[in-house]
Every structure is written in structure tokens, then in C-alpha cells.
Amino acid sequence: MAEAKLWQxxxxxxxxxxxxxxxxxxxxxxxxxxxxxxxxxEALTLLTIAFANGLGLAVAxxxxxxxxxxxxxxxxxxxxxxxxxxxxxxxxxxxxxxVLGATIAALILWAALPSTITLTTHLGAPQLxxxxxxxxxxxxxxxITFVLATAVFGTAVDRxxxxxxxxxxxLALAAGIMMAGxxxxxxxxxxxxxxxxxxxxxxxxxxxxxxxPVLGAVIAALVYDxxxxxxxx
Numbered sequence: 667m668a669e670a671k672l673w674q675x676x677x678x679x680x681x682x683x684x685x686x687x688x689x690x691x692x693x694x695x696x697x698x699x700x701x702x703x704x705x706x707x708e709a710l711t712l713l714t715i716a717f718a719n720g721l722g723l724a725v726a727x728x729x730x731x732x733x734x735x736x737x738x739x740x741x742x743x744x745x746x747x748x749x750x751x752x753x754x755x756x757x758x759x760x761x762x763x764x765v766l767g768a769t770i771a772a773l774i775l776w777a778a779l780p781s782t783i784t785l786t787t788h789l790g791a792p793q794l795x796x797x798x799x800x801x802x803x804x805x806x807x808x809x810i811t812f813v814l815a816t817a818v819f820g821t822a823v824d825r826x827x828x829x830x831x832x833x834x835x836x837l838a839l840a841a842g843i844m845m846a847g848x849x850x851x852x853x854x855x856x857x858x859x860x861x862x863x864x865x866x867x868x869x870x871x872x873x874x875x876x877x878x879p880v881l882g883a884v885i886a887a888l889v890y891d892x893x894x895x896x897x898x899x
Contacts (some may be wrong), residue, residue, distance in 0.1 A: 682726035683767030689722030691790025724836025745887030768861025792851025807878025810842030815886035
């Protein structure tokens with residue numbers, strides 16, 4: 667089968683990011699309706715949000731994997747760029763497509779759901795807890811994205827791995843949200859944060875979800891590519 671054209675890869679990345687944000691941001695909004703969670707429901711809410719995001723990513727990666735590689739995440743794309751697995755121009759197209767897909771999903775959530783709850787939740791955009799600093803937030807996002815990117819390289823890039831679609835990648839995200847959700851939202855994905863931020867016009871601490879995920883993904887990519895795979899450039 668011939669390799670997909672760049673526009674087809676871009677479309678796959680856009681659709682994948684759309685699916686992730688529609689499911690991930692949508693469940694954040696849904697779990698706060700009609701009232702915010704109480705102390706008795708917070709654990710269930712966190713689990714629901716984690717698995718909705720994880721399942722959304724698993725589906726998105728599985729759909730896009732054979733066309734674009736199923737990055738669905740600017741941080742993952744930059745990890746591929748850092749290891750020479752993708753060209754800069756292609757990476758730019760991927761990232762633009764991911765952000766576009768995420769923004770379209772956020773627009774649909776804004777148009778379809780009650781404005782009272784979409785305003786309260788900022789359309790599911792991740793929020794930084796008042797109990798941690800910005801640097802702690804960046805570190806948390808870097809750590810969980812390191813795990814996510816390692817799952818990508820270990821299950822989707824490494825040819826020795828069993829073919830499981832995006833399942834393990836989705837589970838890695840779900841695990842990250844279970845740990846980081848109360849502190850940073852556990853986005854581990856700049857597009858997942860930026861789409862809802864653009865539509866809700868709420869950019870508070872926006873750079874946390876760029877610096878942290880990109881740092882974590884690039885380190886994970888370089889470690890796996892150079893040390894575990896021992897890939898020669």
C-alpha cells in the first residue's frame with residue numbers, strides 16, 4: 667500500500683485530536699453537570715474523566731495510526747522531530763492539524779451544551795490547582811507525558827512490540843490523569859489544552875501545558891530511541 671499523502675496524514679491527526687477533545691473535555695463538562703462534584707463523588711469523577719480521556723485517545727490513535735502514525739499530540743510530534751523520525755515541515759502541519767481538530771471539538775461542545783456549565787468548566791480546559799506552583803505543574807505534566815511518550819515509542823514505534831493499536835497508549839494517559847488530574851488536569855497534550863482555551867478565551871497558565879508535555883515527550887523520545895532501541899541516525 668502506498669504511503670499516505672501529507673494532507674491525508676494531516677486530516678487523520680485533525681480527526682484524532684477532535685475525538686480526544688470531544689471525549690476528554692466533554693466528560694469534564696458532563697461530570698460537573700448539574701452541580702460540581704462533592705467530596706463523596708470526587709474519586710468516581712476522577713476515574714470517569716481518566717478513562718474517558720484514555721479511551722478517547724486509544725480510539726483516536728488506533729484510527730490515525732496507519733495513516734499518520736497517530737500522534738494526536740504536539741508534544742509527541744515534537745518527540746518524533748527530535749529523533750529525526752519526522753521532518754520539520756511535516757511536524758508543523760501535524761501540530762496545526764491537531765490544534766485545529768481540538769478547537770473544532772471545543773466549538774461543538776460550546777454550541778451543544780448548556781452555557782452555564784461550559785463557562786464554569788472553561789470547556790474542559792485543564793486548570794492548575796491553587797495548592798501547587800507553576801514549576802510543580804510543569805514538572806507534573808512533564809512526568810506524565812514522559813510516561814505517555816514512552817508508551818508511544820514502546821508500543822507503536824518499536825517493531826518488536828505486539829500490535830495492540832492505541833490501547834496501551836490510552837491506558838498510559840488514563841493512569842497519568844489519575845495521578846495528575848487534581849493538580850494540573852493531566853492533559854499531557856498541548857492541543858488538548860489549547861482547543862478549549864481558544865474557544866473559552868481562558869489562557870490562564872497556558873504555557874504549563876506546552877512546556878511540561880513537550881519537555882517530557884522529547885526526553886522520553888530521545889531515551890527510548892537512543893538508549894533502548896540504540897537507533898543509529
